[in-house]
Amino acid sequence: MTAGTVTPYRPGQQTGRDGFAQLLRAEWTKFRTVRGWVIGLVVAVLVMLGLGLFAAVGTSSSCQSTSGESGGPARSGQGCSTASAPPVGPGGEAVSDSFYFVRQPLSGNGSITVRVTSLTGLIPSRNGAGTGTQPGLVPWAKAGIIIKASTQPGSAYAAMMVTADHGVRMQDNFTGDTAGQPGTVTESDPRWLRLTRSGDTITGYDSADALHWAQVGTVHLTGLPLTVQAGLFAASPAYIAVTQGLGGGQNGIIAPSQDTAVFDHVSRSGTWPAGTWTGDYIGADYGSGIGGYHQAGGRFTVTGSGDIAPVVPGQAGGEDLTVTTFLVGTFAGLIAVIVVAAMFITVEYRRGLIRTTLIVSPRRGRVLAAKAIVIGSVAFVAGLVAAAAAVIFGTQLARGRVYVFPVSWLTELRIVVGTAALVAVAAVLALAVGTMLRRSAAAVTIVIVVIVLPYLLGVVSVLPASAADWVLRITPAAAFAVQQAIPQYSQVTALYSPGGSGGGYFPLAPWAGFAVLCGWAAIAVALALVLLRRRDV
Amino acid sequence: MRLPVPANTVPTDTVSANTRAAPRRHPFGLAEALHAEWTKTRTTASTGWLLLAAIALTVAVGAAAAAGTSCPSGVVCQVDPAKVSLTGIDLGQAVVAMVAVLAISNEYSTGMIRITLSAMPRRTVVLAAKAAVLSGLVLAAGTIAVLGSVLAGRLILSGHGFTPAHGYELLSLDSPTVLRAAAGSVLYLALVALLSLGVATAVRDSAVAIGIVLGLLYLFPIVANVVGNAHWHRHLEQIGPMTAGLAIQATTDLTSLPISPWAGLGVLAAWAAAALLAGGLVLRLRDA
Numbered sequence: 018m019t020a021g022t023v024t025p026y027r028p029g030q031q032t033g034r035d036g037f038a039q040l041l042r043a044e045w046t047k048f049r050t051v052r053g054w055v056i057g058l059v060v061a062v063l064v065m066l067g068l069g070l071f072a073a074v075g076t077s078s079s080c081q082s083t084s085g086e087s088g089g090p091a092r093s094g095q096g097c098s099t100a101s102a103p104p105v106g107p108g109g110e111a112v113s114d115s116f117y118f119v120r121q122p123l124s125g126n127g128s129i130t131v132r133v134t135s136l137t138g139l140i141p142s143r144n145g146a147g148t149g150t151q152p153g154l155v156p157w158a159k160a161g162i163i164i165k166a167s168t169q170p171g172s173a174y175a176a177m178m179v180t181a182d183h184g185v186r187m188q189d190n191f192t193g194d195t196a197g198q199p200g201t202v203t204e205s206d207p208r209w210l211r212l213t214r215s216g217d218t219i220t221g222y223d224s225a226d227a228l229h230w231a232q233v234g235t236v237h238l239t240g241l242p243l244t245v246q247a248g249l250f251a252a253s254p255a256y257i258a259v260t261q262g263l264g265g266g267q268n269g270i271i272a273p274s275q276d277t278a279v280f281d282h283v284s285r286s287g288t289w290p291a292g293t294w295t296g297d298y299i300g301a302d303y304g305s306g307i308g309g310y311h312q313a314g315g316r317f318t319v320t321g322s323g324d325i326a327p328v329v330p331g332q333a334g335g336e337d338l339t340v341t342t343f344l345v346g347t348f349a350g351l352i353a354v355i356v357v358a359a360m361f362i363t364v365e366y367r368r369g370l371i372r373t374t375l376i377v378s379p380r381r382g383r384v385l386a387a388k389a390i391v392i393g394s395v396a397f398v399a400g401l402v403a404a405a406a407a408v409i410f411g412t413q414l415a416r417g418r419v420y421v422f423p424v425s426w427l428t429e430l431r432i433v434v435g436t437a438a439l440v441a442v443a444a445v446l447a448l449a450v451g452t453m454l455r456r457s458a459a460a461v462t463i464v465i466v467v468i469v470l471p472y473l474l475g476v477v478s479v480l481p482a483s484a485a486d487w488v489l490r491i492t493p494a495a496a497f498a499v500q501q502a503i504p505q506y507s508q509v510t511a512l513y514s515p516g517g518s519g520g521g522y523f524p525l526a527p528w529a530g531f532a533v534l535c536g537w538a539a540i541a542v543a544l545a546l547v548l549l550r551r552r553d554v
Numbered sequence: 555m556r557l558p559v560p561a562n563t564v565p566t567d568t569v570s571a572n573t574r575a576a577p578r579r580h581p582f583g584l585a586e587a588l589h590a591e592w593t594k595t596r597t598t599a600s601t602g603w604l605l606l607a608a609i610a611l612t613v614a615v616g617a618a619a620a621a622g623t624s625c626p627s628g629v630v631c632q633v634d635p636a637k638v639s640l641t642g643i644d645l646g647q648a649v650v651a652m653v654a655v656l657a658i659s660n661e662y663s664t665g666m667i668r669i670t671l672s673a674m675p676r677r678t679v680v681l682a683a684k685a686a687v688l689s690g691l692v693l694a695a696g697t698i699a700v701l702g703s704v705l706a707g708r709l710i711l712s713g714h715g716f717t718p719a720h721g722y723e724l725l726s727l728d729s730p731t732v733l734r735a736a737a738g739s740v741l742y743l744a745l746v747a748l749l750s751l752g753v754a755t756a757v758r759d760s761a762v763a764i765g766i767v768l769g770l771l772y773l774f775p776i777v778a779n780v781v782g783n784a785h786w787h788r789h790l791e792q793i794g795p796m797t798a799g800l801a802i803q804a805t806t807d808l809t810s811l812p813i814s815p816w817a818g819l820g821v822l823a824a825w826a827a828a829a830l831l832a833g834g835l836v837l838r839l840r841d842a
Contacts, residue, residue, distance in 0.1 A: 057762075068777055075781035338782065345780040349773055356765035363761070367663055419782070457761035458659065462652045465768045469776075470645060474619075477775045480641070484622030 040378055040387040047361075048391055054357045058395060061353035061440075062403040068346030069407030073415040102420050103328045104171030104300065106191040107238075110503070111422050114170035114191075115300035115323030116252035117308030118163070123247040127287015128213040129162050131249065131280045132227070133179050136160055136202050138276035140256045153274075154181035157326070157510055159188075160251040160278030160319060161210050164219055166241055170300035173238040175219040176250065176325065177210040179278070185210070186508070187221035187233040191327050194508045195234040197223040214287070217241050227282075248294065251278050251308070251321030257510055275307045275322040281315050298323075329503050329511045330422060330521075337420040339502035340432060341521035343411025347436055347500070348469055350403055354440055355464045356457075358392045358447035363457035371554050381549045385452060389542065392448050393441045400440030404433045424502050435499030435531060442531075442538045443468055446493070449541035453548050467537070468493045476515050486524045489515060493537045498523035498530025587674050587683035594666075595657065595687055604653045605695040608743075609702065612646030616703035620710040635716060635725045636735040636805040639707020643739050643800070646699055647746045650692055651767045654750035657688055658833075659760035667842050677837045685751055685830065689744045696743035700736050731805040738802030738819055745819070745826045746771070749795065752829025756836045770825070771796040788812050795825040 048054055106112040123129075138158050142149040161178030175189040177197070185197030185208055202208050209224040217240075221233040253276040296310040300323065307322040330339050365371040378384050408429060415421050424432075443464065451460040471494035475485040489495055501521045505513050513522035523530050595601050619641035623633060661667040674680050708725040716722040727733050749770070754763035774794025781787050791797040791812035801811050801818030808814075813821065 053762075068773075072777065072780050075783050075786045342780050342782075345777055348776050349769060352765050352769045352773075356761045360759075360761045457759075458652055458656055458764050461761045461764045462648050462768065465765070465772070466645065466648050469768070469772050470648070473772055473775060474641070474644060477779045480619060481623055484619070487622075 036378070037383060037387065040383055041390060043374075043377075044384075044387045044391040048395060051364075054360065057353050057357040058399045061350040061357075062399050062406075064353065065344075065346035065350030065400075065403035066407050066410070068349050069343040069403075069411050070414055072342050072345045073411035074418075105423060106171050106327070107173045108190060108192055109423055109425050110192065111328045112171055112191045113254075113300075113324045113326055113328045114172075115298070116250045116325050117296065117310065117319055117321030117323075118165075118168070118246070118248060118250050118299050119294050119296045119310045119317060119319055120165075120168075120246045120248035121285075121289050121291045121294055122244050123164065123214065123285075124244045124288040124290055126213075126215050127247075127285065127289070128211060129164075129247055130209065130211040130227075130282070130284045131162055132207050132209050132282040133161065133202050133278055133280055134204050134207045135279045136179055136181065136276060138181070138253055138274060140274045141272040154276055155254055155256050155274050155510065156180070156182040157324070157508060158253040158274070158276040159186070159325070160249075160276060160321070162212050162248065163250045163325075164212050164214055164245055164247045166238065166245055168246055168297070168299055173241060174325070175212065175221065175236050175238060177212050177221040177223065177233065178250075179208050179210070181276070183508075185223045185233065187236075188325070188508065189219070189234075189236040190238065191325065192506070193234075193236060194506075195221075197221070197231070197233040198225065209282075212247070214241075214245070214247075244290075247289075249278075249280055249283070249310075249317055249319050250325075251276055251319040252324050253322045254324040254326070254510060257512065273307065273322055275320060277318060277320040280317040280319065283315060283317065324509075326509050327503075327506050328422075329506065329509055329513070337422060338415065339422045339521060340408050340412060340424060340429060341500045341502045343407045343415070344404060344432070344436055344500050346403070346407060347400075347439070347497075348472070350400065351440060351443055351468060352465055354396045354399065354444050355447040355468075356461050358396065358444035359451035359457050359460040359464065361388060361392050362448055362451040363455060363460060366455045366554075367457075375554055382546055385448075385542070385546055385549055389445045389448055393445045396444035397437045397441035400437035401433065404436040408433055422503055428502060431527065432500050432502060435527065439496045439499055439531065439534065442496070442534050443493075446534070446538040446541050449538065449545040452545035453541070468496075468534075470494075472497060472515075482514075485515075489530075490524045491533065493534045495523065495525050495530040496534035497521075498525050499527045501527050584679055584683060587676075587679045588686060590670070590674065591680075591683040591687040595691065598660070600656065601653060601691070604649055604656075605691060608646045608649035608653070609695055609699040611649060612642035612699035613702040613706055614642065615645045616640055616642035617706040617710060620707045620714070623711065623716075624714045625716070632807065633711075633716060633722065634804060634806045635707060635711050635722065636704070636732050637803045639703050639711070639725060640700065640735060640739050640803050642699070642703050643742065643803070644796075646696075647743060647771065647796075648768060650696070650743050650747050651750040651771070652764055653692070654688055654747040655754040655760050655763045655767065657684055658751060658754045659758060659763055662758045662842075663760065671842050678834055681751075681755060681830070681834050681837055685748055688747050688751055692744045692747040693740060696740040699743075700739045704732070704736055729805070734815060735803045735805050738815060741819060742799045742802060742822065745799065745822045746795075748826040749822070749829045752826065752831070752833035755833030756829070770794075792818075793821065795822045798822060 103111045104114050137152065138154040139150040140153040140155060142151040158181040159178040161176055163174055163176035165174035166172040173190055177187050179185055179202045184199035187195045187197060209227045211222040213220045217237050218235060219238060220235045222230045223233055224230045253274045256272050256274040298308045309320050311318040330337055365374060374384060375381060412421055447460060447464040450464050451457065454460045471488045471492035474480055475489040501523060505522055515521065515523050616639050619638050623638050625633065661670060670680060671677060704725055712724060718724060725732060727736060750767045753766050757763050757766065774790055775797050778787050778790035778797060781790060798813050798818035799822035801813050802815040804811055804815060
């Protein structure tokens with residue numbers, strides 16, 4: 018009789034897998050039956066969602082805020098935001114597609130070759146109110162040849178161009194960017210550019226002397242129509258002067274600029290049915306609309322402004338935002354989760370339950386692992402629910418009030434899952450610190466301070482940009498990079514800053530930043546393990 | 555045989571004499587409460603270490619912020635030397651909050667609160683005594699931390715070219731605005747301590763209390779930074795205990811502040827008063 022009751026217990030302890038499953042179940046039961054912890058997690062989800070939606074509503078419009086008097090209530094900005102919504106490129110991203118285009122239709126396969134002999138321009142003069150202009154170029158002022166599916170802004174294209182500071186480039190579909198010959202173009206050191214179309218494939222070449230050609234790149238523009246628009250273009254992105262802001266991040270002066278390129282030796286092959294050149298400004302609604310061209314003999318002088326490139330948040334001046342904004346509640350949710358996770362272990366010490374736990378399961382590492390898995394999973398689910406809801410409902414709330422940058426579903430998935438993972442790893446970190454210190458107040462303070470305070474110091478405070486970069490690179494706060502919505506493009510000059518309504522640009526790449534937090538958590542867990550094994554309970 | 559007799563007679567007499575005499579002479583007055591709280595605080599090792607840590611961290615972060623601040627020559631940077639030097643308060647306040655939370659929640663977690671309230675049944679007096687002892691300690695530690703930060707900031711910033719020769723005033727307590735920033739920061743820490751004490755009295759559990767306090771402090775600036783509407787942004791900064799309270803640290807560009815320095819400290823004081831009121835009410839109405 019007695020043997021009958023004892024024997025079923027032994028196999029459970031001896032076989033490792035069963036033992037661990039039981040341990041997990043025990044920890045899960047501990048978590049589930051403490052009402053305060055469950056409430057804490059519900060609170061985490063609610064504040065995460067609530068603050069996100071608050072931010073979505075609160076961003077509604079400062080359209081007229083430049084005048085200094087933003088008197089009107091939040092609703093005043095409905096009209097002005099939709100007018101400036103940028104076109105969408107073939108990849109689904111918001112783009113700027115405004116430039117001066119001297120074009121002819123090209124039917125079927127063919128090619129165009131030109132020589133560029135100069136690239137000059139005008140930028141705003143630095144003194145005074147910025148009304149005047151002075152000669153000069155912005156780094157990404159560009160001019161060259163382009164083959165484009167249509168004159169519709171946002172349509173597919175491939176282009177070979179000379180730039181002010183970045184040499185010859187081949188760019189396609191707004192995000193593609195390949196470097197060709199370096200150096201600036203001058204009368205004595207001209208550049209030859211060639212684009213060849215063969216079906217959907219466009220190949221770009223450059224040369225210094227028209228004898229030795231080098232292939233810069235090949236791109237496939239899917240769905241390119243039979244007849245495309247091809248010709249010369251000039252574009253010059255807005256001039257941005259960044260003043261090192263101390264106390265409010267970076268401040269930028271944004272003003273239009275323009276550039277002028279001189280082309281000659283224009284030669285074409287293939288079928289060009291029109292026979293004459295047409296010059297017009299593409300996408301003038303969004304750009305500044307400066308442009309024109311002059312043809313004398315074989316020589317074309319083309320002036321343009323605007324840019325053919327992705328648009329990034331903050332470039333247009335803050336009437337736009339990304340889904341990152343809706344996740345501002347992550348900070349509040351994190352605090353609640355950290356409190357619960359730290360208490361998950363410290364309460365055992367305070368109540369003495371840890372002795373029972375370790376008597377039942379003497380292998381201490383497994384206890385910590387079970388605890389970490391339970392609290393990590395619970396925090397992950399809470400973070401996932403809250404982040405997904407915040408992104409979905411926040412986008413719906415904000416749309417129509419302000420421009421919300423489109424992002425691909427993959428990016429959205431990365432942001433939501435990444436946020437949930439961030440919450441989960443923070444919970445494990447809190448558990449580990451709690452195990453080390455055994456005191457909830459100290460553990461909670463330390464974990465909140467190492468995750469939230471660096472973000473605050475790096476984004477909102479008085480630290481200069483270089484110091485802030487450094488802080489956001491090495492502290493656990495680097496993990497918020499996982500919420501970055503729009504990539505940082507090397508071919509777009511903008512104020513890439515971590516803060517603000519649409520930024521979310523961190524010094525590290527999304528998953529690299531997340532890895533920093535994981536590294537800290539791993540160190541903490543290792544230390545906790547060592548201390549848990551060595552110390553008496 | 556020999557032992558029990560003296561042991562029974564002598565101590566019993568003195569103990570009974572003491573217990574009888576003391577409560578009659580001073581029926582749980584504020585002075586006794588203060589003395590009791592001071593003894594409890596004094597004999598808890600962690601308080602001293604935490605206050606030391608608060609001082610060290612405040613000065614260290616302030617010095618690091620000053621060391622990270624530089625200005626390319628030929629450009630006039632809008633640097634507020636006092637604010638940069640006192641950046642450490644952002645971190646120091648977390649430790650101060652912890653000291654304040656532990657002052658009450660430790661009593662709950664060890665059950666000491668029952669003894670305290672049996673000895674001194676007037677609960678508001680107990681809370682007042684705790685608040686007074688805590689404020690005194692934090693004011694003392696805060697003064698050291700702020701003086702250290704200002705000194706470090708002065709030395710480091712002048713080494714980085716922020717000297718009168720380049721058009722920057724040397725950080726000095728002679729200047730009324732710098733004095734305001736320094737004294738205000740000390741008061742800020744004391745008010746954060748009172749806010750934390752109030753919250754901790756209301757919720758009792760140290761982890762929950764510190765979570766609430768740090769959330770109240772840190773969330774306002776983060777959310778305000780994301781909210782694009784200038785109106786809302788300003789309002790959030792005006793009502794946040796940290797954003798409003800730290801307005802006291804500004805010495806330059808005062809017109810761009812969301813709230814004037816002393817009014818900002820007043821907002822924090824209102825938060826602290828509300829928290830203490832809530833804590834006091836809960837303490838009176840609830841069983842210990």
